[in-house]
Amino acid sequence: MASVQYGVPRERVKVVREEDVLELGSKTLCFMEAPWLHWPETMFTYLKEDRVLFSCDFFGAHTAFGFYDDELEELMSFAKMYFGEIMMPFRSMGRKALEKVKEKDVKIIAPSHGPIYRNTEKILEAYSKWTKGETKEKVIIMYVTMWKSTEAMVNVIAKILFSEGIEVCLYNLANASIGDIAKDLVDSRGVVLGTPAVLGGMHPLALFGVYLVKALRPSLKYGVVLSSYGWGGGAVKQALEFLSPKKIEVIGTMEVNGPPSAEATEKIIELGKQLAKK
Ligand SMILES: Cc1cc2nc3c(=O)[nH]c(=O)nc-3n(C[C@H](O)[C@H](O)[C@H](O)COP(=O)(O)O)c2cc1C
Structure with a gap:
């Protein structure tokens, strides 16, 4: 040197x-x-x-x-x-x-x-x-949205996690700093990834989010993937390909056409409760 x-x-x-x-x-x-x-x-x-x-x-x-x-x-x-x-x-x-x-x-x-x-x-x-990789009752939410449908889904789960007493860190990948995300990955037990479908897969910024998880190897235990799509979807499938080898138990995924309906919102609330329980 x-x-x-x-x-x-x-x-x-x-x-x-x-x-x-x-x-x-x-x-x-x-x-x-x-x-x-x-x-x-x-x-x-x-x-x-x-x-x-x-x-x-x-x-x-x-x-x-x-x-x-x-x-x-x-x-x-x-x-x-x-x-x-x-x-x-x-x-x-x-x-x-x-x-x-x-x-x-x-x-x-x-x-x-x-x-x-x-x-x-x-x-x-x-x-x-x-x-030691000790984690807290804390969930990091990383998401990206173009027309706010994914954001609406993410907001639902953020609120329910918060009301269940979970510490929540919410990052819009369009403007979040890597340092802040890395800091909260240190002791988060859960992760929520929100991404619209783009060209049959995840939005490129969501790819960046899962890449950080892959590279920094945090001790995340549980995950949820939320996605809004227009026609064929594909973002959830790609997200699972990234998250599954990371020993993260993905406890649920949701793919919604456009913005979340009242029924979809109920399902997201349920997912949030399950994640909070874990
Ligand atoms: C550049 C671009 C590419 C897209 N590619 C797909 C796609 O491959 N499959 C799909 O189902 N929807 C696709 N869509 C539609 C969006 O996924 C859909 O409008 C979604 O509701 C947007 O979510 P958002 O409001 O969170 O941005 C695309 C939209 C844009 C702008």
Whole structure:
């Protein structure tokens, strides 16, 4: 990396491995391998005398605000977004690394992105949950609509889930940010995908939504697919092809011609109740 990115001559590079120690006079650096967080060769460095853990990308956050954790009120939200976007696919490696961190007497965590943690409890507790893939009674709804029929279907299920006491995060894929979706994928147990039929399949933005689910590998357990169509449909079939291999139990689907009728609305309410129960 040093040679490739910055042209550092090979002879100036000292390769370190697990448990190697570098004495720098009054300071001692101890190296810990923590691979795939999120690059193959990721390592942590522990500064023994000051009990500082330089954790590379692990515990990172994409924000330039706040030098220390206590200077930024919304830091956990940034940290969760970073976890969702970057670390979530590597949860099992994260769990191993977390065990290693617990073996050290860490006073300060200094990741390579975002503020330095001088209060480490909160982020360690959050990472313990996130790397285990713990989910909440929460449903993420991702949808796209051209003429608002799918939106009408989605609104029905959102309302019923909400009234059943489920935390609901609603994203219109036409303007949602990937970071926000990734953040809410971290601890959502259910997913609702809403898409109109376009050219015999899903709307391209809905494809983007299911691609995020495929790539980020959240711990979603249950799913519902809602679709409005004009003639032959096809969006639900394609959505199921994506969601089924993800070990998401799709508890129901609805395909409606145009906007939802009163009867279709009743069925969506029923689906919402089933999802809430799960
Ligand atoms: C570009 C375009 C492509 C479409 N392709 C299909 C299709 O392949 N099959 C189908 O049944 N309906 C198709 N439709 C019709 C829409 O799926 C239908 O109007 C639906 O009710 C729109 O839902 P929305 O109001 O949520 O956008 C298409 C509409 C558009 C604008």
